Amino acid sequence: MLQPLLQFTKKGIYCKPxxxxxxxxxxxxxxxxxxxxxxxxxxxxxxxxTHNDNVPIISHRLGEIDVSGVPYNDSFSINNVKFSFHPxxxxxxxxxxxxxxxxxxxxxxxxxxxEDDGISAVYEPVTCDTFITECTFGLPxxxxxxxxxxxxxxxxxxxxxxxxxxxxxxxxxxxxxxQRVIKHLDTSQMKIYCxxxxxxxxxxxxxxxxxxxxxxxxxxxxxxxxxxxxxIAPPGAHGSTWMRKMVPYVTAxxxxxxxxxxxxxxxxxxxxxVLSDHCDWDGLLQSIEATGCENxxxxxxxxxxxxxxxxxxKGLNAISERTQYEGENSELETExxxxxxxxxxxxxxxxxxxxxxxxxxxxxSSSNSNSGSTSSTAS
Amino acid sequence: MKQFxxxxxxxxxxxxxxxxxxxxxxxxxxxxxxxxxxxxxxxSHRRPKRPVNxxxxxxxATQISGVPMWLxxxxxxxxxxxxxxxxxxxxxxxxxxDKSLSQIIKEIxxxxxxxxLDKKAYLQRNWLQxxxxxxxxxxxxxxxxxxxxxxxxxxxxxxxxxxxxxxDTLAHKLMGSWTGExxxxxxxxxxxxxxxxxxxxxxFYLAYAIENEVSDLGDISQWSAEHKWDGIRSQTIIRGNEIxxxxxxxxxxxxxxxxxxxxxxxxPDGTVIDGEILPFKNGEIMNFKDLQTRIGRKTVGKKLLHDxxxxxxxxxxxxxxxxxxxxxxxxxxxxILDDLVLNLHKKEEAVTQEEKTPLLLSETMRFNSWEELxxxxxxxxxxxxxxxMIKRKDSPYLVGRKKGDWWKxxxxxxxxxxxxxxxxxxxxxxxxxxTDYTFxxxxxxxxxxxxxxxxxxxxxxxRKVDAWIKKNTLERFGPVRSVTPHHVFxxxxxxxxxxxxxxxxxxxxxxxxVRWRTDKPMEEANTLDDLKALIP
Numbered sequence: 001m002l003q004p005l006l007q008f009t010k011k012g013i014y015c016k017p018x019x020x021x022x023x024x025x026x027x028x029x030x031x032x033x034x035x036x037x038x039x040x041x042x043x044x045x046x047x048x049x050t051h052n053d054n055v056p057i058i059s060h061r062l063g064e065i066d067v068s069g070v071p072y073n074d075s076f077s078i079n080n081v082k083f084s085f086h087p088x089x090x091x092x093x094x095x096x097x098x099x100x101x102x103x104x105x106x107x108x109x110x111x112x113x114x115e116d117d118g119i120s121a122v123y124e125p126v127t128c129d130t131f132i133t134e135c136t137f138g139l140p141x142x143x144x145x146x147x148x149x150x151x152x153x154x155x156x157x158x159x160x161x162x163x164x165x166x167x168x169x170x171x172x173x174x175x176x177x178x179q180r181v182i183k184h185l186d187t188s189q190m191k192i193y194c195x196x197x198x199x200x201x202x203x204x205x206x207x208x209x210x211x212x213x214x215x216x217x218x219x220x221x222x223x224x225x226x227x228x229x230x231x232i233a234p235p236g237a238h239g240s241t242w243m244r245k246m247v248p249y250v251t252a253x254x255x256x257x258x259x260x261x262x263x264x265x266x267x268x269x270x271x272x273x274v275l276s277d278h279c280d281w282d283g284l285l286q287s288i289e290a291t292g293c294e295n296x297x298x299x300x301x302x303x304x305x306x307x308x309x310x311x312x313x314k315g316l317n318a319i320s321e322r323t324q325y326e327g328e329n330s331e332l333e334t335e336x337x338x339x340x341x342x343x344x345x346x347x348x349x350x351x352x353x354x355x356x357x358x359x360x361x362x363x364x365s366s367s368n369s370n371s372g373s374t375s376s377t378a379s
Numbered sequence: 380m381k382q383f384x385x386x387x388x389x390x391x392x393x394x395x396x397x398x399x400x401x402x403x404x405x406x407x408x409x410x411x412x413x414x415x416x417x418x419x420x421x422x423s424h425r426r427p428k429r430p431v432n433x434x435x436x437x438x439x440a441t442q443i444s445g446v447p448m449w450l451x452x453x454x455x456x457x458x459x460x461x462x463x464x465x466x467x468x469x470x471x472x473x474x475x476x477d478k479s480l481s482q483i484i485k486e487i488x489x490x491x492x493x494x495x496l497d498k499k500a501y502l503q504r505n506w507l508q509x510x511x512x513x514x515x516x517x518x519x520x521x522x523x524x525x526x527x528x529x530x531x532x533x534x535x536x537x538x539x540x541x542x543x544x545x546x547d548t549l550a551h552k553l554m555g556s557w558t559g560e561x562x563x564x565x566x567x568x569x570x571x572x573x574x575x576x577x578x579x580x581x582x583f584y585l586a587y588a589i590e591n592e593v594s595d596l597g598d599i600s601q602w603s604a605e606h607k608w609d610g611i612r613s614q615t616i617i618r619g620n621e622i623x624x625x626x627x628x629x630x631x632x633x634x635x636x637x638x639x640x641x642x643x644x645x646x647p648d649g650t651v652i653d654g655e656i657l658p659f660k661n662g663e664i665m666n667f668k669d670l671q672t673r674i675g676r677k678t679v680g681k682k683l684l685h686d687x688x689x690x691x692x693x694x695x696x697x698x699x700x701x702x703x704x705x706x707x708x709x710x711x712x713x714x715i716l717d718d719l720v721l722n723l724h725k726k727e728e729a730v731t732q733e734e735k736t737p738l739l740l741s742e743t744m745r746f747n748s749w750e751e752l753x754x755x756x757x758x759x760x761x762x763x764x765x766x767x768m769i770k771r772k773d774s775p776y777l778v779g780r781k782k783g784d785w786w787k788x789x790x791x792x793x794x795x796x797x798x799x800x801x802x803x804x805x806x807x808x809x810x811x812x813x814t815d816y817t818f819x820x821x822x823x824x825x826x827x828x829x830x831x832x833x834x835x836x837x838x839x840x841x842r843k844v845d846a847w848i849k850k851n852t853l854e855r856f857g858p859v860r861s862v863t864p865h866h867v868f869x870x871x872x873x874x875x876x877x878x879x880x881x882x883x884x885x886x887x888x889x890x891x892x893v894r895w896r897t898d899k900p901m902e903e904a905n906t907l908d909d910l911k912a913l914i915p
Contacts, residue, residue: 139450139453139454139457140444140446140450140451140454140467140468141454141457141458141464141467141468142467143467143471257811259467260458260459260463260811261391261460261463262458262459262460262805262806262811262812263811264392265391265394265528268394270392270393270394270395271392272392302453302457305450305453308449308450309447309450312447313447
């Protein structure tokens with residue numbers, strides 16, 4: 001039997017004829033990288049190839065790495081395998097990767113969404129035979145409202161807090177979601193303050209995208225200065241002593257997981273805005289149809305349920321594969337989990353032994369201002 | 380419906396009690412009387428009867444959503460709430476509806492006798508007219524279990540704010556067997572209607588548990604102690620030549636305990652007794668497990684009456700000769716109660732055990748030191764009590780759970796160290812997190828399931844265990860996962876008895892997690908034999 005063009009191996013998704021990995025989760029020689037989130041661009045590869053816009057992002061996150069950038073839709077060949085990057089719409093610099101060999105075409109989505117968020121290159125369906133798709137929100141319970149409507153809600157909420165002289169603290173993942181929210185905030189009355197991790201990443205992205213002005217919260221920033229304005233912080237900052245500066249504040253989270261009442265309530269957050277950088281149920285189904293594919297491999301998310309649906313209801317040849325992308329954990333919970341590790345190093349090995357050093361170093365750099373001694377977790 | 384849905388959304392969207400009370404107060408000031416009545420009814424678990432079973436609701440929801448049934452079920456396991464799952468998977472609404480809450484409820488009541496086709500048409504039409512949150516509330520009214528973090532106490536507080544009526548008076552008025560159909564807001568809240576108040580229980584006074592040293596309560600001569608009996612807390616009312624027996628959950632249970640009809644012959648009109656219903660045979664208190672055979676029954680047969688007879692052990696006298704005694708000091712109330720019961724016993728000295736009125740006193744005890752009291756507490760298990768109640772001698776009978784005058788000091792629970800073997804997703808605020816656990820104990824090198832527990836860890840601990848479970852799943856069975864045996868938890872429970880229904884041969888009462896024993900390897904967890912040794 002012929003070996004599949006892309007295989008799921010211990011180190012990651014592997015293209016054997018080209019000898020190259022796609023978003024590998026263990027250190028390899030050569031890696032094609034879809035986007036800058038920690039679970040997709042890990043530390044320790046010898047050579048990174050990614051989209052041009054992602055180069056400054058992963059350089060910022062991973063430090064000194066050997067990385068080269070390519071534009072969208074330009075193909076290059078390795079050992080007669082043709083590769084090209086195509087917009088995934090997930091976050092700035094995010095791509096799907098198209099792989100063609102002997103007339104057979106595969107597409108790996110990384111993470112993606114179909115809605116235009118105003119900061120990322122808009123998702124384009126790519127025709128293929130086999131489609132490897134994420135399905136973080138692969139349940140019919142997930143239906144997104146238009147970004148404009150959600151942002152209107154966020155702006156109304158901030159304006160109301162402003163009137164009550166309370167600080168609006170919005171928790172959003174420091175790469176992607178934070179900038180998406182910042183881009184569309186109404187700044188006519190309020191200033192945007194940022195946690196260090198969000199601020200630095202936004203500065204990196206300013207080279208590519210226009211954002212309203214943002215202000216870094218430092219030791220010198222006073223309560224009076226922040227009162228009634230907006231603060232953007234990574235989810236890990238929730239409940240930390242760093243928050244004391246914002247008193248009186250109200251908190252909100254912007255994530256697809258806010259669909260569930262339970263998720264919002266257990267996080268003890270005042271307000272949940274359903275805003276996701278992944279496809280909703282309809283988005284996933286439409287994308288799959290647009291590729292014209294016959295075979296689907298579902299990865300991180302509700303992959304077993306989603307594959308069964310595609311097989312039984314859509315007549316596709318669908319299977320699911322395990323990966324080490326943060327399947328059931330949301331982008332939100334990824335950070336949250338790291339936060340727990342950080343505050344309680346004692347039991348780390350018992351429950352979080354699978355954390356790679358890249359995740360850890362990333363989290364340390366992004367939350368130094370939370371607590372003085374985060375480096376204690378690096379074992 | 381819009382106003383009510385918005386209220387629920389506000390309450391549901393905050394963890395802050397003050398904001399909840401403010402939203403409810405505003406609602407009680409502005410909504411129409413009929414809607415207010417139904418809001419009180421729903422928030423105090425007086426929903427109209429379920430007009431349609433949930434299996435049909437699922438079916439009809441999937442039909443208009445184009446979602447196969449198995450996928451609906453998978454989604455439900457993950458969302459963790461049926462009303463919410465249906466609201467989420469339905470297609471976006473195509474119209475809007477201006478129906479009021481009371482109108483919707485009247486329709487739901489009228490729907491009950493109709494046939495399935497009518498029910499289906501009604502539900503599907505309304506689903507498509509309601510927005511997401513209205514749908515969710517609509518489904519909640521249909522399916523029941525409206526648990527959204529509003530206690531009766533909190534609602535009463537808001538209603539007191541809105542009406543200016545004292546909250547303890549309101550708490551009393553809201554007790555009893557009224558429904559949204561047989562009263563009006565005016566009548567329930569404003570009128571002093573003797574007939575309506577006749578069968579109403581007083582709000583129960585509930586104690587807090589002793590947290591620190593019992594001797595912190597100070598001078599022991601100020602305190603009275605008695606056993607905390609292990610049955611059903613109840614209030615027995617004799618008024619207008621009728622008897623009403625209420626459980627603490629505000630359920631009228633008169634018909635379940637025909638034994639107490641005898642009280643009508645021996646207790647004067649205008650008597651209200653706070654006491655514990657206990658299974659009692661041949662002069663001895665039986666096991667709580669025996670009482671459980673009677674709890675579930677609406678009517679009881681001769682055999683059950685014979686096998687598990689019940690009595691009331693009286694704690695307190697709330698009304699005497701039609702007069703509310705609740706403001707009197709505990710000692711004075713008890714003096715009247717003691718007289719009453721002792722006289723009765725004297726009169727019945729000559730009659731046989733079966734003929735005696737099933738009423739005993741919960742004996743009050745005085746101790747000279749806290750050490751003496753602690754010694755009595757050590758006897759609790761032997762005496763079939765849960766521990767001690769410690770009441771200030773001059774305390775009035777208050778409304779609800781109040782700190783200061785009454786304390787419960789339970790016996791220390793049993794505990795064992797067990798291994799986590801299965802996990803299931805939680806519900807409500809724990810939906811989508813694995814928080815419901817099954818634990819096993821060792822027997823011949825294998826883990827035998829002995830208990831399920833879903834409380835006792837902090838949110839942060841639950842998240843850690845959840846993350847671990849997701850990475851260490853062995854097999855999936857619908858919502859349940861088996862996990863690699865590894866983690867040890869200390870499990871506490873209140874009671875233990877042999878059981879034929881459990882694989883382990885043992886039933887435990889109220890098992891819960893005390894702590895995560897990260898220090899213990901699973902080999903050192905307890906054995907099933909260790910557990911069986913605890914059976915008294």
